[in-house]
Amino acid sequence: MAGAMVALATIVPAAAEDDYGRATGTAKHNDNATGTIGAQVKVRYSGSTHSGHGSGALTSADSNWTPPGCWYAPTYTSAEFRKVRQSIYFAVVHDPDGDDFRGEISDENQKYAKDEYHDGDKGRYWAAVQNPDAPYEEQWACDKPPFWVPQGKKPPVKEAVSPEILAGLAYQQIQVPGTRVSLAPAKASKVNLPTWVWLDKGRFKPVSVTASLSVPGFSISATTTATPSGLTIEAGTDDADLLPSSGTCPANSDGSIGREYTAGSADETPPCGVTYLRSSGDGTFDLRATATWKISWKGSDGTGGDLPDGQYGRNQAVKVREVQAVNR
Template structure:
């Protein structure tokens, strides 16, 4: 299958030179830098019944980072664009500072045009959906030059793990609708079997890549189903196993299908309701935990916090008077 590439949606608000956050030189509030990161979603969950993972525990994806943005020639145009604004308080001093930094040799002479093809200027990208409070201060460094092959001289420069986290944000997993038997209507004191078939429930992955100038790196984040948790929707129920957490089988399925003759058996994954739903329904919540790993094109690899995704299913439970336990 060919890759499905989508442009990154994170942006950077650009106060020029050493000033950022929209109140700096150039009066550039509201201007944005689009991330150069692209996403291959060809192996992602698809269809109308997918959802976004909710990370388990303390997970803090980047709200900002630095990445390569401009050649010397492109940066000259960017410089002119940013300064093509109306007057504002302190404009002359701020322009003089930026002119000194990028044109007059402190530290860059004429936008580093003598090094064209040998590197790029890096700028800040903000993910506005995750930016809170003073998070933007973590990436307040003025735009800077990096030679091809050199490590960026700042913290929060984009790297393999950052790409893996950006890919995590794009992962979509299948809807968690378990198969139940009996289907539709359960009976008081009779086990309800629950399972997820491996054919409909499989690992998904997203690859985030940054291929700009002499800087090329990608990371693939993979989500694999690990377990299914059942919450009956009432205290008058017993889950199997007792924890309600059904682990994945060797063939990547969860639970086991009900077949004729298993009425009196205990399901490996299921529920026994102890009271009728009384003409209403119980909300059975089925939540799958996904295990998250990543691997980058430079050989680095790691794990990220597990994620969960689930939904509610209506279950009708009827009383059968002839059953006494």
């Protein structure tokens, strides 16, 4: 029914809908962005995210978890849905390529006119919504045509929009600061001597984004919070020893990671660092620092829980010299 979809886009430009009147969604990745999920309904995002140099979106540490690909939301009143169906019908009638499905649309409209529409009833037609950032097959897993849900009743589908679904969408909107770490020695590391690695306190703080959806008679929200929990170091070469040996440096109670090198610490072992065992020659090694963020959420209905950890990291070039020197 591709012809109906194209024609409908011309007649009803306020909504992006497929052949069944389902609403498609979009999302902007910035503060206070709005994701359109239907002609009358929007998911709104608010919160404090980072947009400075080097910031970026989190990647789930669990490869089996992804944000929701689709869901059902209360999209139309009975009058609005009637107009949508009529628009589809008239689009098909005037579509020169609509012969194959004109009868089908007509039959569907007759069914809605006879059995549904619920004129004067309190409630909404719920329609499928696609997450444009999800894999295609996940976007279209919600294939049920619009259905009526009386006000105050629970939708009869497990993918009905909920605080947990909104929490996953908010997760997708979180932007965290970059992970350019401080190093000592600062200009060039030395072979067989530890390089101190740290992130200053105050730079890595919890970041929260709230996703909310509200229409008359229906309002829910969820706040998803990312809290820094550690930093994983990769030396950029196999000829190196990590400190600690796992390469993972936990966050301190003040939010810092590792410990800043100070004069007189040359004989100490850094709580977070790397010891290079060979020179980088005329080039450099790509040290990668990846921050891990614990993710939790809380819904407007009192529900809540944890989502998979998020990760975000960057490379930075490190020159290593074959010089026996001591940091003092």
